[in-house]
Structure formats: structure tokens, C-alpha cells
Amino acid sequence: MLTCLQRASASLVVLTLFFASLPAHAQPVEVVSTSAEQPADRVHLVNGGMVQGSILEVLPNDSLTIVSAATGDRKTFAWSDIAAYEQGGQRTEIGAVAAPAPAPREEPAPVYGPRLHIESTKPASVHLYEITGEMVAHGANVTVHGIHYRPVCAAPCGKVIDTSGGSSYFFGGEGLTTSNRFNLTDARGDVTAVVKPGRRGLRTGGIITMSVGLALMALGGGLFVLSKSRADRDEILGEGPAEPPKYGAPIGLLVGGAAALAGGIVMLVLGKTRYKLKTGGLGLLRPLRFG
Numbered sequence: 225m226l227t228c229l230q231r232a233s234a235s236l237v238v239l240t241l242f243f244a245s246l247p248a249h250a251q252p253v254e255v256v257s258t259s260a261e262q263p264a265d266r267v268h269l270v271n272g273g274m275v276q277g278s279i280l281e282v283l284p285n286d287s288l289t290i291v292s293a294a295t296g297d298r299k300t301f302a303w304s305d306i307a308a309y310e311q312g313g314q315r316t317e318i319g320a321v322a323a324p325a326p327a328p329r330e331e332p333a334p335v336y337g338p339r340l341h342i343e344s345t346k347p348a349s350v351h352l353y354e355i356t357g358e359m360v361a362h363g364a365n366v367t368v369h370g371i372h373y374r375p376v377c378a379a380p381c382g383k384v385i386d387t388s389g390g391s392s393y394f395f396g397g398e399g400l401t402t403s404n405r406f407n408l409t410d411a412r413g414d415v416t417a418v419v420k421p422g423r424r425g426l427r428t429g430g431i432i433t434m435s436v437g438l439a440l441m442a443l444g445g446g447l448f449v450l451s452k453s454r455a456d457r458d459e460i461l462g463e464g465p466a467e468p469p470k471y472g473a474p475i476g477l478l479v480g481g482a483a484a485l486a487g488g489i490v491m492l493v494l495g496k497t498r499y500k501l502k503t504g505g506l507g508l509l510r511p512l513r514f515g
Contacts, residue, residue, distance in 0.1 A: 231331040233338075260487070264293055266310040267301060274300060279311045307345075337387035339413040342379035348421035349377040349397045355405065356391065379419070395419050395497050401427050415503050422497040432490025437484025444477025 265279040267290050277293040289300045290310060310319045340419060344350045357372035376393070377383045385393075387408050396402040401422040408415065 234311060244506045263313050265312075268308045268310075269301065270305055270307045272379050275301075279309065282309070282311070298415075325419060332431040336409055338413060338415040339384050340377070340408070341414065341416045342377075342381045342382050343416060344379050345418065345420045348400060350395055350400070350419050350421055351383075351397045352376045352378075352381060353396055353402075353415075354391050354393055358412055364418060395499055399424055401495055401497045403499050406499075406501065408501075409412070411501070411503065416499055418500045420501065422495045424495070426491055427495030429490045430493075430495055432488070433491060434488030435485050436490055437481045437486070438479030440477050440484060442481070444474045444479075444481055446474075447477065448474035 246309050254487055257353070259450055264276050267275045267279070267288060269275070277291045279288065279290045281287075281289040281302075285303050287300050288306055289298060291298050297496065303318065306318045308315055310316075322382050324398070331435050331491055335425055342352065352375070353373045354376050355371050355373050359370045359372075361368040361370075373394075376385065378397075385408055390407065390409055392405045394403050403419070403422075
């Protein structure tokens with residue numbers, strides 16, 4: 225019995241050594257990458273194209289440079305040609321970055337004043353002028369007065385006049401004389417100016433006619449005084465027969481000079497631009513101011 229047990233033990237040892245000497249079978253091993261692969265950079269163009277590679281340089285509002293993964297070429301795109309780009313897995317929209325904020329719009333200041341309508345009594349280019357400044361210069365027995373003015377509108381106008389500055393205005397135009405000054409500070413709503421244009425030629429003629437009339441009157445008065453003095457002297461000295469003085473020429477000059485003076489005054493009046501300011505609408509006009 226012992227011999228049988230020894231033989232069984234020896235068989236087990238042999239079998240164990242036999243299986244141990246056999247080569248072991250290789251087991252499959254799973255390889256795990258220790259680092260995740262980075263996504264490629266992309267440039268999306270405005271025309272719909274796309275370039276994939278590695279972005280080298282980004283200059284906002286200027287340009288972008290990328291190395292193409294397909295060709296290895298270095299390409300630079302203008303900022304205006306790029307719609308968006310992706311770098312490091314982050315997408316940037318160019319439109320949202322490059323678009324500047326709109327500038328705030330300044331609303332014009334409201335204008336307060338009447339709406340002026342200009343009606344001319346005769347064909348003429350009538351303008352409204354605003355006096356913007358005045359100056360006075362004094363010299364040796366001489367004073368010079370001047371004004372600065374600017375045109376506001378021409379007939380028929382229809383413009384709202386800004387009276388917030390309290391400026392004065394006058395009517396005039398090419399070949400026309402100027403009217404008296406006026407202001408529209410208290411006027412509101414629609415105001416109609418009926419203007420009677422005065423011609424500069426007529427006014428100049430009136431000044432010349434007045435000057436001639438004054439000269440004739442001065443000459444006639446001088447001759448009248450001279451004739452009267454001679455007659456008085458002859459009468460006092462008793463030289464020769466006493467004759468009545470001849471006043472015909474002096475009186476004629478005086479009358480002619482007075483007539484010329486009066487005519488010149490009329491020409492001056494007729495040559496001045498005059499106006500009437502009225503408020504209200506059709507059929508409801510009422511006088512506002514005359515000048």
C-alpha cells in the first residue's frame with residue numbers, strides 16, 4: 225500500500241513539472257493614451273470657405289495667420305474676410321468683436337418762434353436778415369457805426385424763426401434798400417410780412433435831388449441877399465437913381481430849389497423798403513407792426 229502511494233505522489237510531481245514547462249499564453253493588454261489629442265484650429269471665411277490647421281497669430285481688427293494642415297502653407301487673411309475662427313476648441317465670432325458701438329445720435333435743439341411768411345407787393349427778391357452783432361468806432365469828430373448780419377430766408381420763406389436769442393431783423397435784398405429794424409420775440413404762430421420793396425436807384429436819386437435843391441436854395445438866397453444889400457447901399461449913398469432891386473432870379477432859384485428838395489424827400493420815402501407784420505390765417509390777418 226505504501227508503494228502505491230509513493231507511485232501516485234511521484235506521478236503528480238511529474239505531471240506538475242510537465243505542465244510548468246509548457247509556455248504560457250500571452251493575454252491582450254489595453255493601451256490607454258495618457259494625453260487627449262487637441263482639436264485642429266479652423267478659420268471660417270466670409271465667402272463660406274474654411275481652412276484647418278494651426279493658428280500662428282491673431283491681430284484683432286487687422287489680420288489672422290494660420291498654417292494649413294492640408295498643404296503646410298502659411299496663409300494670412302484680412303480681418304474683414306473672416307467670419308469666425310476656432311482656436312484651442314473655442315470659437316470666436318468676428319462680427320461680435322469687430323463691430324463698434326454705434327455713436328449716440330444727438331437730437332437737434334427745438335426751435336421756438338413764429339413761422340414767417342413773406343409777401344412782396346411787387347416782383348423783387350426780398351430776404352430776411354438777422355443782425356448778429358454791432359460795432360461803433362469813434363474818431364476825430366467822426367463816428368462810424370456798423371452791423372454784422374446773416375441771411376435767414378427769402379420770400380416766400382415759410383420758416384420757423386428762432387427768436388430765443390432776442391435778435392433784431394430787417395428786410396432787404398439785391399438792388400433793394402433796407403427796412404427799419406424789428407424783432408419777433410413776442411410773435412407766435414404764423415406771421416405774414418407784407419413787404420413793399422424800395423429801390424436803391426430811387427433812393428440814390430432822391431439824395432442827389434435833395435442835394436441839388438439845397439444848393440439852388442442856397443444860391444437863390446445868396447443872390448437875394450446880395451441884391452437887397454446893393455439896393456440899400458445905393459439908397460443910403462444916393463448914388464444914381466434909385467431903382468427897385470431885381471429879385472426875379474433869386475426867387476426863381478429859391479422856388480426851384482424848394483421843389484427839388486421836396487421831390488428828393490418824396491423819392492427817399494418811396495425808395496425805402498417798408499413792411500407790415502400781421503398775425504393770423506386766411507381772412508383773419510390783424511396788424512402786428514409797421515415799418
